[in-house]
Amino acid sequence: MTIENTEDLFVEGLQHVYYTEQRLLDALSELEESSSEEELQEGFAEHREETQQHVERLEEVFEAVGREPEAAEDPVVEGMIEAHEEFVEKEPSDGALDRFNIAAGQKSEHYEIACYGNLTPMADQLGLDEAADILERNMREEQDALDELATLGEQFDYGRIEA
Template identity: 30%
Template sequence: MTAKTLNDLFIHSLSDLYSAEKQLTKALPKLARATTNPDLKAAFQTYLEDTNAKIERIDQVVESTDLKLKRVKCLAMEGLVEEGKEQIDEVEKGPVLDMALIGAAQKAAHYEIATYGTLCALAKKLGYGDAVKLLRETLEEVKAADEKLTELSEQEIAEEALEQ
């Protein structure tokens, strides 16, 4: 990545995040299929719907700023997705796998939270007011998804895993 200006960094970060979100749209259905908990399955499906909305918002950010995304692959998300796949392959279906899947999804969410936070700050400094609004909306959505996953892990799924 060659970024000489804040605008270059903004474009690269947004492009990287676009790739991350696209990868999540493929990974989340696999997580939903692997879980045995109906509430967790529903949470993953909601996260998928939200991720599709995030991609649409990134498109709106691009439109509002009149910028062009670069073709990059988010290697961080690629690694997180691969880690989730390994858990699906290596952990027996049931509450323990469900806890592992929550962890995998939360790692991805935390990556998103960090990146959206940085993008909000960059957009604000660059004077991209519409982009700031869209990015903040998405940031709050990701935080809510993360909180829902924490709630599920702390309430029912951890108890089920302890009983195994």
């Protein structure tokens, strides 16, 4: 795809965030399954449900711009997933894996917030008010998820890693 104007740039970014959200559906399941703390498992399960809603909303945005939903591979997401897989291969303790999962979740939330933070003003500039509202809603929910993960990270008992 040749990027010649703001709409092309917007669609390219939309395809990347669509891919990101789809890949994170599976990654969130992995984070849930690999976490040993119930509160953490529940948080990842809830965010997975929210992520499914984000995918559906992004499909609405594609419709608003007259495009079929199409995902474009995002190497950043692939790198985060690969980093998690490599860490798991090291056979960490449950506590170390839980803390790593919190950090992995925070990294992905920061990235998603950046994606939505870039797409929203483009949608505004293109006069896509409905799309901008949808993207802003997804971004706010990502920020809320980041806040929850930050709280879990701050409250984490590092003695669990030593045990």
